[in-house]
Amino acid sequence: MNKFCFLLVFLPFSLFAQTIVVLKPDRVFDGETMHEGWVVRIKGDKIDAVGPANSFPANGANSSDASVMELPGTTLMPGLIEGHSHLLLHPYNETPWDEQVLKEARSLRVARATVHAEKTLLAGFTTIRDLGTEGADYDDVGLKQAINEGIIPGPRMIVVTRALIATGSYAPKGFSPDIDVPQGAEEADGHDALIKAVRRQIGKGADAIKIYADYRWGLMAEARPTYTLDEIKLIVEVAKSSGRPVIAHASTAEGMRRAILGGCETLEHGDAGTPEIFALMKKQGTALCPTLAAGDAVSQYRGWKKGQEPEPERIKQKRATFRQALDAGVTICAGGDVGVFSHGDNARELIMMVDYGMKPLDVLRSATSVNADVFHLADRGRIKPGLLADLILVDGDPLKAIASLKQIRVVMKGGIFYRK
The missing domain is CATH 2.30.40.10 (Urease, subunit C, domain 1)
Incomplete structure (x- = not known):
């Protein structure tokens, strides 16, 4: 429109x-x-x-x-409640993530995000968790304010501002080590720095704190844990003292384990979860936001012709781990990591949840009452x-x-x- x-x-x-x-x-x-x-x-x-x-x-x-x-x-x-969105990103087949962080002016990104907000609302998603500005500092706070004041149309927003990363783990790659490039999130490590970073983000307007419990910084560029268990516990302690939950990007079994035991309320992705890890999530009451549509989209960007070719190993593994999470009785939140794919196409995640084995009634609950309960939204x-x-x-x-x-x-x- x-x-x-x-x-x-x-x-x-x-x-x-x-x-x-x-x-x-x-x-x-x-x-x-x-x-x-x-x-x-x-x-x-x-x-x-x-x-x-x-x-x-x-x-x-x-x-x-x-x-x-x-x-x-x-x-x-x-x-509908979108559990994992990035209004300040647009699909990676249009512009790779590195280039969005390094080459796109924040004014351009905010202008585009206002369109994303309208498309999301008109697609039936009246609330979103926006899980990181990805190099755009605290601009999600301004977007939320503009929507709340009726300046632009959009969904109600839960924002996390910059998110927290371990130093060296999450940034555009391939540059000389002599050059400091803009980060995709805020670097903070150790006791004093983590306390200050959590409180700074809260002071700037964060409704929740997001951390990257693992990322692709292993010796062979594979995903490995970032924060120690003690660091995660500290982040959670500081955030919870202000009444705010902690959300964890976690795709490896060890990163998931640390995030669960550290007290994070939701894990995003969970790609390499195991039956033992999902049993631990169930025991601890930790919810999973599986972001099925993001992995599906990235596989297609890399050349997979969906519907014409066999599913890549990454997709087969995701189907298996999602099934394990369902079998373990893990609370499933609905969230697609929108921004990796187009805003306004949020329902793509819900359709895939059914395709991956979840009952339609449970999917509807996930996108409404379950997300409301997990995100502490008692009024919707x-x-x-x-x-x-x-x-x-x-x-x-x-x-x-x-x-x-x-x-x-x-x-x-x-x-x-x-x-x-």
Whole structure:
């Protein structure tokens, strides 16, 4: 949708924010269960009433008090929650990560990110965890503020600002050791420096702290752990004293083990997890955000012709480890590492979760109530009276065809229609 059309649509529909709206789809997914024939009433920016059409007066007063929307053939759901996004990145087949960090002006990246934010919202994702600015300092804090103030359209944001890395582990590669190049995150090591870095990011506006528990800095450029277990425990202790969780990029078994025992609440990727590691995650209550779509996209960028050629070993391994996580009963968050692939195509991850063996109902829960619970968002993720009126409407029934999540008819955030 171009900007001119967006203004025509957004401004009139925002007038509904202080009125009563009654939505009458074929079915309602409330974040946990699918219900046929339910009706949802919105008052202002909150959900006012939910239930069978014959269980309460649909408008709560006189018929003139409500705007009633008959929505046959559709499913109403909570707004989807994206667990792993990078609004300040764009697909690597357009521009490699190194070049985005080194060659793109931050003003350019922020301008592009405003478009990414709008595309994400219109795709039905009303909340995102944005897990690192990737060399753009604290610009995610400004994006969040611009959205909250209504300057630009976009999802509600949980931000981590720069993220934390061990010195030497995460930066554009291939330069002379005499040259200091811009980093993809903030380097910090050891007791005093880590405490100061965590507190600095909190002071700049971080809602959570993200660390890289491992990265591709091994002797043969393979992924290896970065932070020690004691360093991770220290980061978690400092972050939790301010009420903030710690999120860990962790793809190796040892990096995952340290992040779990160190107290990180979610692990991102988990590519080389083992049954023993996933059992430990289950025991400790650590959630996994598997980012299936990112690995799939990168494999295609490297030449894999999906659907025409056999799956690469990397994809086969990911299928196996995801299955192991499911079998272990690990809490699965929905998050695709969007930015590696196109913003607005976020539902790609949810479709792949089903393809990789997860039940459609569990996928819907992951993208709504599970993500809300894991991310400490008690005011959204379900359709219940008193919660935020963050809702989407999709064609058909996503329990029968998960690809319905790409057929977005309506997007409402805080009682305001952004797509209708």
